[in-house]
Amino acid sequence: MVDGNRQAVDSIDRRTTIKIVGAASTAALTGLAGCSAIGGGESDWERSIGVTTSLTGPVSEWGQQIDEISGTSEQIINEEMDPDLSGISVDDTAGSIEEARSLIQGLIEDGVPALTGTLNSHVVLGIKERIEDEGVPHIAPVAGAPEITDENSEYSFRLVGSNEQVSIGALQFLESKDISNLAVLTGDYAYGRSVANALQEHASDYGITIDDTFLVPHPENDNFQPELNQIDTDTTEALFFPYPSGSGVSLINQAHELGLPDELLMMGDLFYASTGLRPALGENLENVYHWGADLSTPLSQRLQESIDGTLSAPHVIGFDCNYALASAMNEADSLEPSEIASALRDLNLDGANGFNINFGEHGHNEGFQMVVNNWVMEDGELQSQNEFISDPIPSQ
Numbered sequence: 001m002v003d004g005n006r007q008a009v010d011s012i013d014r015r016t017t018i019k020i021v022g023a024a025s026t027a028a029l030t031g032l033a034g035c036s037a038i039g040g041g042e043s044d045w046e047r048s049i050g051v052t053t054s055l056t057g058p059v060s061e062w063g064q065q066i067d068e069i070s071g072t073s074e075q076i077i078n079e080e081m082d083p084d085l086s087g088i089s090v091d092d093t094a095g096s097i098e099e100a101r102s103l104i105q106g107l108i109e110d111g112v113p114a115l116t117g118t119l120n121s122h123v124v125l126g127i128k129e130r131i132e133d134e135g136v137p138h139i140a141p142v143a144g145a146p147e148i149t150d151e152n153s154e155y156s157f158r159l160v161g162s163n164e165q166v167s168i169g170a171l172q173f174l175e176s177k178d179i180s181n182l183a184v185l186t187g188d189y190a191y192g193r194s195v196a197n198a199l200q201e202h203a204s205d206y207g208i209t210i211d212d213t214f215l216v217p218h219p220e221n222d223n224f225q226p227e228l229n230q231i232d233t234d235t236t237e238a239l240f241f242p243y244p245s246g247s248g249v250s251l252i253n254q255a256h257e258l259g260l261p262d263e264l265l266m267m268g269d270l271f272y273a274s275t276g277l278r279p280a281l282g283e284n285l286e287n288v289y290h291w292g293a294d295l296s297t298p299l300s301q302r303l304q305e306s307i308d309g310t311l312s313a314p315h316v317i318g319f320d321c322n323y324a325l326a327s328a329m330n331e332a333d334s335l336e337p338s339e340i341a342s343a344l345r346d347l348n349l350d351g352a353n354g355f356n357i358n359f360g361e362h363g364h365n366e367g368f369q370m371v372v373n374n375w376v377m378e379d380g381e382l383q384s385q386n387e388f389i390s391d392p393i394p395s396q
Contacts, residue, residue, distance in 0.1 A: 045335035049088045049325050050107035051117035051318075057095035059119050061276040066090075066117055066141065066318030072306040073322040076299075081330050088322060093118065097126030108134050113337045114329065116321040121145035121191055124156075131155050137328075137341040139321045142270055144191065149363035149395070155341050157363040159321055159353075160270075161370070161393055163191065166291060167198035169370020169390045170240060170267065173289070175206040176388060177265060179238045182210050183231050185251070186242045187218025195242045195269075212236065218243075222250045228258055238265035248272065249280045256284045265289065273313035273373060278382050285375045285382055292373030293317060294354025294386050303352060312384060313353075313373070320351035354389055364395035 051070060054063035070088045078084040089107065093100040100123050104115060114137050118124050121143040128148065131138045137155045140148055144163035149156055161169065174182060184199055186192035196213050203210050214227040231239065239260065243251055248271055255261060261284075272290035293313035294300060303319055304311040324347060329335065332343035348367075349357040356367030370390040375382050 044111050045113040045337070046086055046111040047083065047329065047335055048086050048112050048114075049322055050104070050112040050115045051088060051090045051322075052093050052100050052103045052107070052115065053090065053117035054095045054119055055090070055092035057093075059095070059271070061274045062119055062142075062271070062314045063092070063117070065274065065276075065312060065314035066119075068307065069303065069315040069318045070322070072303055073319045075306065076302060076319075077323060077326045081326055085326060090117070093123060095120055095123060097123050100127050101130055104130060104136075104138075105134075108136050112136075113335050114325040114340055115139075116141065116325060117318070119143060121148065124148050128153075128156055135341075136337040137325070137344055139324060139344075141317045141321050145194065149360075151362055153363040155337070157344055157359050157365075159317060159324070159357065159365055161365065161368040162395065163194040164198040164202075164396045165368055165393045166269075166370060167195055168202050168393050168396075170291070170372075171199065171202055171206040171208060172370060172390045172393075173372045173388045174208060174238055174240075174265075174267070177238070179265060180208060181236050182208050182238050182240055183212040183214070183236045183264075184210060184240050184242075185214040185216070185224065185227055187221075187247075188215035189218045192218065192242060199240070219247065222247055224251050224254050225258070228255055228260060231260065231264070233260070233263040236264060238267060240267045242269040243271075249277065252281055252284055252288065261287060267372075270313060272375075273384060275310050275312045275384075283377075283382075286377055287374060289372055289374050289387065290384075292371050292384055292386065293352070294371050294389060295373075295384070296386060297350075297352055297354050299323075299350075299352035300354075310383070313371075316352045320353050320357060323351055324349060324357050354386075355392070360395060366392070366394055368393055 053066050054060050067090045070090050074085050074088050091103045116139040124140045124143040132155050139157040139159055142160045146162045149158045184196050186196055200210055267289040270291045272288055273292045277285055293316035295311055300316055327349055328340045328343035332339040344359050351357050354371055355369035358367035360366045369392050372388040373384045374387045376385050
């Protein structure tokens with residue numbers, strides 16, 4: 001059953017903060033003409049990375065964790081690569097396309113040759129034209145809209161798979177759990193519809209039937225009981241809810257009120273990988289499967305040792321974007337953005353996340369694998385533990 005026809009309306013409280021990580025000062029990132037490039041000679045570009053992300057507003061929990069890992073990223077990169085980065089700048093887009101465009105333009109004018117951090121698909125698509133026109137590479141960490149990387153993409157890259165790739169990965173996981181009937185509950189906006197359509201298109205390839213797909217108004221809706229009450233637990237075995245932001249907390253709590261987690265396998269998207277959910281949900285978060293990151297890789301272990309608190313998927317994904325850009329600078333032996341972009345397309349890199357970073361001709365990560373984690377109670381604390389890693393899922 002499909003319910004709801006309203007488009008999402010973004011409500012954004014715009015506020016901006018700027019943080020320069022590591023020893024670099026604002027002046028060090030200004031990219032004054034005459035600074036030395038890697039290969040010698042004169043260049044207007046500085047060996048630095050610009051991170052524009054949501055520290056406030058939509059998906060700010062993710063953005064804050066990407067911010068948290070920036071200092072550790074710089075430290076590890078400088079331990080492994082020579083010469084050192086002069087800094088990683090972290091700027092707050094507050095989920096605004098206009099703010100993101102302005103920040104990116106300022107970073108480019110200041111000589112920053114490589115960018116990452118933008119989370120929302122609508123914001124990434126909103127800056128894509130500027131990225132391509134200015135000719136500076138940008139890696140979207142998690143944004144899934146297929147148009148982000150296409151035949152017109154020369155400087156746009158994507159670390160995690162498209163909505164279709166991650167949907168196929170989710171179906172592979174559900175198949176491994178012997179799930180044959182799935183219900184989907186998501187927001188009635190571009191991301192939710194895209195994932196729901198991809199799941200419906202590919203479900204039969206994995207022996208799965210989707211009888212119920214609920215599209216609810218987003219972001220204004222916070223009551224999911226009408227949809228949850230319609231799920232037939234006699235036939236439905238799992239509920240997949242690619243539903244982001246604070247409404248996801250309400251969704252899980254209301255599912256518990258109805259006793260659904262006792263009847264269904266519960267699976268969410270990357271939003272549910274955030275450690276920020278633990279205070280809000282407590283034990284209700286237990287046994288919520290979610291797209292995640294392999295926290296057991298050698299690089300993930302180094303990250304865990306370098307940060308206060310618990311490592312989570314946003315940390316790992318944020319690190320991998322920085323790591324890929326710095327590796328491309330080294331491979332290119334140049335700070336010219338066009339050379340960095342070319343090196344990104346030739347990259348074959350094992351990051352922290354458990355899958356290979358191998359961008360195709362148009363910026364897709366052809367090495368992407370779906371990583372699924374589960375929240376389990378260990379030593380009295382909820383931990384996100386790896387449950388499943390798919391085979392590589394090529395762009396469709």
